[in-house]
Amino acid sequence: MRINKYIAEAGVASRRNADQMIKDGRVSVNGKKTTECGMDINVDNDTVYVDGVRITPIRRYTYIMFNKPKGCITTAQDEFGRKTIYDYLDQYAGKGLFPVGRLDYDSEGLLLLTNDGALAQVLTHPSYEIPKTYLVKIEGEISEDDMKKIRNGIKAKDGVRYAPAKLYAKEIKPEYSKLEITITEGKNREVRKIFEAVGKNVVFLCRKKIGDLALGGLTRGTARYLTAKEIAYLKSLGN
Known part of the structure; x- marks a missing residue:
């Protein structure tokens, strides 16, 4: 410099x-x-x-909220040439931003990016138990018994056990079920694996909230800076 x-x-x-x-x-x-x-x-x-x-320089941290569309990955580059989240974030280039956690290729919704490593640690480490809420659509009708298993904590097919989750049915039909699920661990592909454990295939997955921070009306594929109030709220989660 x-x-x-x-x-x-x-x-x-x-x-x-x-x-x-x-x-x-x-x-x-x-x-x-x-x-x-x-x-x-x-x-x-x-x-x-x-x-x-x-x-010493004052570290200028940046915090943005991005409504990730499906069909892109959260890494900076992809060996298969797939679109990445950074293809949507040209105006924020050069700030050293990295995603806080991940949303997989076929998932969409709320993704935070920052250059504040300490806050990212708080928001992603399981010990802080930060709730993350998703809207989910699965194939077929889910039973009350399967919902109870998820609420009580469930062991996936790969042997990984997942903590109890909050689960609410929004619409249940023979063809599909729409649900809202809130988890606190954030393990890799956790929501999909939870439903796989009860024999259900997720066909739509959208993260709507991290704690009380909601995606709101942010258009898919766009981003905005967090407000001072939102930043203060996220930092309070580590206290």
Whole structure:
């Protein structure tokens, strides 16, 4: 990073004023004064002082909500050439954003992206038990007995046991069933495997909420910045 940018990101001065500070001999790097405005520094290893006071850049975190459509993956690149979420997020490029958890290729709905690793850890680690709510459509009619099994916690065909889930029937017909399920673990393909454990195939899966943060009316395939209130709420989940 250029030293003038480093000083600006520390909130000490604008880049132009930082250049003047450097020319005036007020800046030192690793204990040595510098007058080179275009000097590159290693942000991890070099120490920068202005007027004898060490400075560090203020980390500017970004938080966005994305309504992921089905038919794209959550990684940056795909060996099979499939579309990724980043194909929809050009306006947020260069911010180092990564997805908080995943939604698989055939799933859609609420996906958070950030460059705040600490918050991402809170939202994804099972120990925090952050509830995530999904709308699900399965083939065929689900029985009350199968719903009870899911509510009580169920063991999948691969031997993995899933914690009890909240499950509500929204529409049940012989051809299909629509349900709302809330889980707190977030294991890989958890919702699909839960229903597979009772012999049901998921044909539609949409995440609607993370905690109380809801997707709302955000158009599929678009994103927006989180509000200060929403960010504060998500951070409170780790307390």
